[in-house]
Each structure stands twice: as C-alpha cells, then as structure tokens.
Amino acid sequence: MTEVTPRLAEAEADVQALVESAMEPMLGVRFLATEYSTGPVHGGRIDSLGLDENGSPVIVEYKRATDPGVLSQGLYYMAWLMDHRDEFQALVRERLGVTPASAVLWSAPRLICIAGDFTRYDLHAVREHRRSIDLVRYRLFGDHHIALETVASVAGQGRSTQRRVGASAGHERTPRRQADAMAELAAVVDEVLRGLGEDVTKVPRKQYDAYQRLRNFACVTGRQDKLLVYLKAAPADVGLVEGFTRDVTGLGHHGTGDLEVQLRSEKDVERALELFRLSYAAA
Template sequence: MPIYNINDNKLTQIKKVNFKNERELQRLTENNLEELFNLKFIESEFQVDNLRIDTLAYSEETNSFVIIEYKNTKNFSVIDQGYSYLALLLNNKAEFVLKYNQVLNENAGKEDFDFSQTRVMFIAPSYTTYQLKSVEFSDIPFELWKVSKFSNNTVLFNQINNSQAVASISQISTGDKKQSITKEIKKYSEEDLFENKDSIELYTTLKERILTEFEDIEIVITKLYAVFKVNKKIIASVTPLSKSLKMHVNAKRLDDYKNLCKDVSNIGHWGVGDYELKLQSEKDFDYFLELFSQSYEEKL
C-alpha cells in the first residue's frame, strides 16, 4: 500500500528510489551499525584467503562475529555464499580475533569468543523467491534483510522473518563442507536453552505477559540466555535455572524500591544488565515487570 506525506491536509505519495550502488548501501549501514543492529563495527572489506567480507561486525549479545554482505542485484546464492563465509571464519579464527583486538584495542584469545553463534546477514533491496525459500529452515545461521530507500530521504530496514520454519538444515544433504559447518555453527532455540530445565513453564508464562503488556518486543535466543529487546536495545535477559529464572535488567538507573536486585556491574555474569534478581514463581512477576517497564521506557 502506498505511503503518503501530509502537507496542508494534502497527500503526496512517497515513492521508492534506488540506491546508487552497493557501496552507498554499505556506507549507510556501517555508519549506523549500533543504531540498526546493536553491533560493533570491526572492518570494512576484510580480506582473508582471497575472499573479501563486505562488513565484519561483533555482537556483544552472543559474543560472536557477524558477517554482513550487501547486494544490489538478485543473481547470487544465499546458501553457497553464506556457507563460504562461515567456512572462511571457522578455518581462520586467529585472523578474525587479531583484527578484533587491533580495532577495539583488546587482548582476547580465540577461546574468548563463541564461534558457534556466528551468523551471516544479507542486506539487499529485494530477493527472488528462490533466495527466500533457500533459508526457510529453523536453524540456519543466515538472516535476510530487505532495505528500502524513499524519496523523502528515509530508509527502512526490515528482516524477512522465517520464524514459522520447522525444518532443520541438518535433515537434508548439504555436502561435506556444509555438514561440518552445521556441526559447529548452531542457531539456538528456546527448546535448546531450556533443555532439561523445569523453569520452561515459568518462562513461557512470563514471556506471554511481557508480549501482552509491552509493544514491539523482540526476543533473541542465545546459547546461555534469552534477551528481550525494543528498538534493537536490550531491556532485560533471562538465564534459565533448574526451577527458577535469573533475570538481569539492563538499565542505567533503576528504582528498586524493594531492594530485591543485586548489583553485578563489577561481577562477571551470564546475561545482559547490571541489576540481577531471581524469579521463583508467578508471584514475583508484578514487581519484575515494574523494573522491566523502567528499562523499556529508557529504550524508547
């Protein structure tokens, strides 16, 4: 449906316009990586073993690298190119870690990264039906983002969601190289996170309340915890325990008037946020949601 601009009660249609080239799209994305995707920029045109990565980024949420590829044409294979990039990273971990240390002035080793949560993002103005169908798996580590530029100097980044997919990429024959990558790279689900944990029912009830009471919530599942986000910014994270949930509220300031939160800002911990509290039952939800709301409002 067309979008219109309102001027003196008159409507003028806002039309789509083309990017000049892939480089224009790349510069726009790289200059706004944190705003768009909550990622840290590492390197543009990063080259290893005769392959060049358009943008190398890093995700603090998953402690892993993110590879971004831009396309202004439709004649490319998402699967083949995506797996080639993953193979490049897994076979050259030291080079990626070295570049991370050089850019961010860190001294990390390979063991400090979770390579199993590496993902590849494709960003393009459009995709073919074949490309869309090729990533319809529940556990494939690729994301397709459609970007639209408009005549009123605005832009829209929209992830093409395959959350309804139930098939696993491991169920089909993908070749020796792809099978070896699939064993090391894993896209985690709620079932993986809560495996053998009785707290899954408590989490499910909490999730339903959050999604009911707050708008535009995005849930991201990592290897060790789940995060609730709005505007790509983390509100809180939940780490499953055997029968309870360990919550971390990610806020600059928090009015914890019941003094139930533990300050973990100077303590190493799984999860995102400096305020930690435990939820034992649904009776704990109301107060936690008050804290959640403070962080939510901060991120709007």
C-alpha cells in the same frame, strides 16, 4: 507537508557505508572490518565483519536490489570464517581487545544479508540451512533515513542448545523443589519471549540466555529464588517498582539492557509482558 517516498540506493556501496557507520545501533554488532580480504586462495572480500552483543562472529553482505546470489555468497564466506578462527580472533584482539577475543562464541556465527529485496528461493533456502541467517530488506527515505525490515531470521544449530537457567556453581545446595520451580519458570519465560515474534532467536551463553531480533531485546539469568531479565526498554520511561524493576544503567551485570526485571512466579511474568513487548519493539 512533503511526502518522503522509499527508494533504493544508487549503489551497493552507499548502503554498506551507511550501515557500517552505525552498525552497533542498527544491528547490535560492533564493527571490525570492511572489504576484508579472504586471501589469494579463497579469492574474495567480505563486505563487513563484526562481533555481536553475545560475542558471535558476524558477516554482513549487501546488495543494492534483489540478487539471487547474496545468500550463496554469504555462506561461501561463512565457510571461510569457520576455517580461519584464529585469524578472526586476532582481528577481534586488535580492534576490541583481549577480553572480547577470548570470549568469541563460535557455536553461533551469524550471516546478515541486507538487500533491496529477496526471492522466494532465498526465503526457502534460509529455512533449510543450518546456519544462523538474517535476511534484512532496506529502504532509504529522503537523504537521512534508512529502514531495516527483517524478512526472515533463522537460528542455526548452535543456538538450539537447551540448558537450565540458574544451574551454575553453588546451586547444588538449592532445595530440589525450588530448583524445579525455577526451571519451570524459566520454561514459561522462554515460551513468552519466543512467542513475541517469528523473528526471535535464542542464543545460550554460559552466564545468560539472550533473545534477539537483529539486536538483543532480553537477557535471562538465574538466581536461587528468581530469574533476572535485562531489557532494552529505557528505565526512565518505565514506572519502576521496588522488588520488581530496577534501573541498572552503569551497573555490571550479565547480558545487555539497562532495565532489570525480577521474576519469582508466573504472575510476575504476566506483569512483565508489556515490558517484554516494549523491549522487543525497540530491538
């Protein structure tokens, strides 16, 4: 038996290359570009650009160890991004296609800072800022493993929008009592999912609400008589129950996740709690 001790990378570029090579499974972000130039006037290079599972633009900045400038540098690039939306959408169109480019969620851009550690001033500044920011501590183990730990995660103003799940076109004919019951159930689900951890953030989209850590772990959408929650838990590892859980691998649906959970009452929410925790842990 050999002890594998945690260590920092020899160079910042080593961390960047490792994360960029597997950005989607690590962060839930589709990779777009590395060392992206912000032009001669702005005079900078964004370490990594990406698009997350909900269509939010993502800037990733890396530091080998603790660097008090990582947050201000990331926010500097975030300001550039918001002023160059057309350029970013053109990049998405070139790398991922027309459909993702037309659905970029500009209300919830994200900054992910990955570093050896952060100062207490960084932690305080994140909570005071209006942007969506994740501070992530990394450690390398041996030559083949990396651990990512979320130190702080704050949702920006764009993610705080409140809306009634299931209030889409065609629901006007839904009886008022049933609509109120679904709204109450959605509020319960929202409270339960947010309560799984301090690092949970909510991203409202037109078709669903996503709950994420670094990656989505639950997507909630409404029907007239139930809520559908899509989780990242593996259907093969769950005892599927007809009318309650369903394997939707390969089937089209709103949001992300291959396990569908159908909720019609608060009792169903209690039944689903362990599945919620399983998916949260997987994210």
